[in-house]
Amino acid sequence: MSKPLLFSDHPPTPAETRARFPDLHPALTPQAAIPEANRCLFCFDAPCTTACPTHIDVPRFIHKIASGNVAGSARTILEANILGGSCSRACPVEVLCEGACVLHHSGQQPIEIARLQRFAMDAHQSAGAPLPFTPAPASGHKVALIGAGPASLACAAELRRHGIAATIYDARPRPGGLNTYGIAEYKLPLAESLREIDLIPRLGVEFRFNTTIDAAQLEELERTHDAIFLGIGLGAIHALGIAGEQLPGVTNALDLIAGYKSGAVLTSPPRVAVIGAGNTAIDAAIASIRLGAEEVTMIYRRGPGQISAFAFEYEHAKREGIRFLWHTQPAAILGTERVEALALIRTTDDSSFHLPVDTIILAIGQSTHSHVFADKVSTERGRILIDRATGQTSNPRYFSGGDCTNGGREVVDAVADGKRAALGIAALLTGTRREANHADIRM
Ligand code: SF4
Numbered sequence: 001m002s003k004p005l006l007f008s009d010h011p012p013t014p015a016e017t018r019a020r021f022p023d024l025h026p027a028l029t030p031q032a033a034i035p036e037a038n039r040c041l042f043c044f045d046a047p048c049t050t051a052c053p054t055h056i057d058v059p060r061f062i063h064k065i066a067s068g069n070v071a072g073s074a075r076t077i078l079e080a081n082i083l084g085g086s087c088s089r090a091c092p093v094e095v096l097c098e099g100a101c102v103l104h105h106s107g108q109q110p111i112e113i114a115r116l117q118r119f120a121m122d123a124h125q126s127a128g129a130p131l132p133f134t135p136a137p138a139s140g141h142k143v144a145l146i147g148a149g150p151a152s153l154a155c156a157a158e159l160r161r162h163g164i165a166a167t168i169y170d171a172r173p174r175p176g177g178l179n180t181y182g183i184a185e186y187k188l189p190l191a192e193s194l195r196e197i198d199l200i201p202r203l204g205v206e207f208r209f210n211t212t213i214d215a216a217q218l219e220e221l222e223r224t225h226d227a228i229f230l231g232i233g234l235g236a237i238h239a240l241g242i243a244g245e246q247l248p249g250v251t252n253a254l255d256l257i258a259g260y261k262s263g264a265v266l267t268s269p270p271r272v273a274v275i276g277a278g279n280t281a282i283d284a285a286i287a288s289i290r291l292g293a294e295e296v297t298m299i300y301r302r303g304p305g306q307i308s309a310f311a312f313e314y315e316h317a318k319r320e321g322i323r324f325l326w327h328t329q330p331a332a333i334l335g336t337e338r339v340e341a342l343a344l345i346r347t348t349d350d351s352s353f354h355l356p357v358d359t360i361i362l363a364i365g366q367s368t369h370s371h372v373f374a375d376k377v378s379t380e381r382g383r384i385l386i387d388r389a390t391g392q393t394s395n396p397r398y399f400s401g402g403d404c405t406n407g408g409r410e411v412v413d414a415v416a417d418g419k420r421a422a423l424g425i426a427a428l429l430t431g432t433r434r435e436a437n438h439a440d441i442r443m
Helices: 015-020 030-039 047-051 058-066 070-080 084-090 102-106 113-126 150-161 190-197 215-224 253-262 279-290 311-319 411-429
Strands: 142-146 165-169 206-208 227-230 250-252 271-275 295-299 323-325 328-334 341-346 352-356 359-362 398-400
Touching (some): 150 411, 253 359, 279 359, 295 328, 398 411
Parallel strands (some): 142 227, 165 206, 295 323
Antiparallel strands (some): 341 352
8 A cells, every 4th residue: 555645754854943943832741731721710601712713612622631631632623623733833822812811810821722732732643643524425526726725724624524525736845835834933843734734635635736727727627626715825025126126135034934944044144134023024033043143133114013013923033132123114225246235214314324234034015916816706905805704705616715815814814714615615515505795705
């Protein structure tokens, strides 16, 4: 019998990279997990479950850990969220489940929901256990999913539970989208992302990698499938549109993160400027420090009160020794053979100055690439418009979810979208769908 396809049979991340990016939140030991689980008040109408976009039954999975049923705990998590392992590492829990914990009201530390979730999911992975559900008998329906990120993975897994054939297409050679290529290694290691996705082909989901869907292939997919799910994420990081941007030494945050996660980038030049102050910008700045940069400066045209990064990410950046230049924007990139300096303007008084740098990392947000499907589905400012309840687009046979519909949110939001869209597709194909409310078709 041939060996099953394992995405995690990937060249291992270099030991040097692993050493530079240790876990931000180390795993709980059993000795620590049980007492932590026993701190939970097991609230009825638990606010943590409401705050979780995938509505994991948090008190239930924690109660199972407390009673020693760790396998059952993992099953509870996976029933709601197929990527419960990566979400346990990547979710910004301060603004989601843990932020809603009632213990805040009495001045106590919230339950460490994410670390408990990771405890259960790590045990599930280590045991080599399968996903806790099997596909329904084949319905005869087929769905093509474009993009292999979290939204498509969640959608495909749910479709299989309804007996619907699911094939995922992606331009890259590995699945996972941002989970695999774009989340800081100290939050979600590349190997962990792939190990989690290894379980999905076992449901019968098929994958086609290194495949960019062009107009002709899309027509073919339409002809051969009952529905199409667009989980295409976002496009490239925006350019600055200033002189010198083509010089060697200018890169962008996503390329840097994907590069070091795969082992292609092992070191950083000494002086780094990061343009932008969102979460991805901070990930890139911290990565530069960990890769050996001596001086990392983040440049933002507004003040600290206006940054889009979460407060805990900003605090983390400061702890790593990153310097911030507020109310400052780039005017030109200077250099002959490669980047030598950044010409900057203070937005408060229009004064200018030069910052000597060896590399510049752009992190001013991602463009959209939904225009590829513009003659198929309606978009607004580049976002694919959907009925939030079903994921259905303006085209009844097209569904969508994740970053291409919301402009860029969390992994857990994409998982929730994908699952919802699968239920919408299943209802459409089995003839039980409600009429799409086109007034709902909003992000
Ligand atoms: S998936 Fe994320 S938000 Fe939901 S309970 Fe788990 S850690 Fe919290």
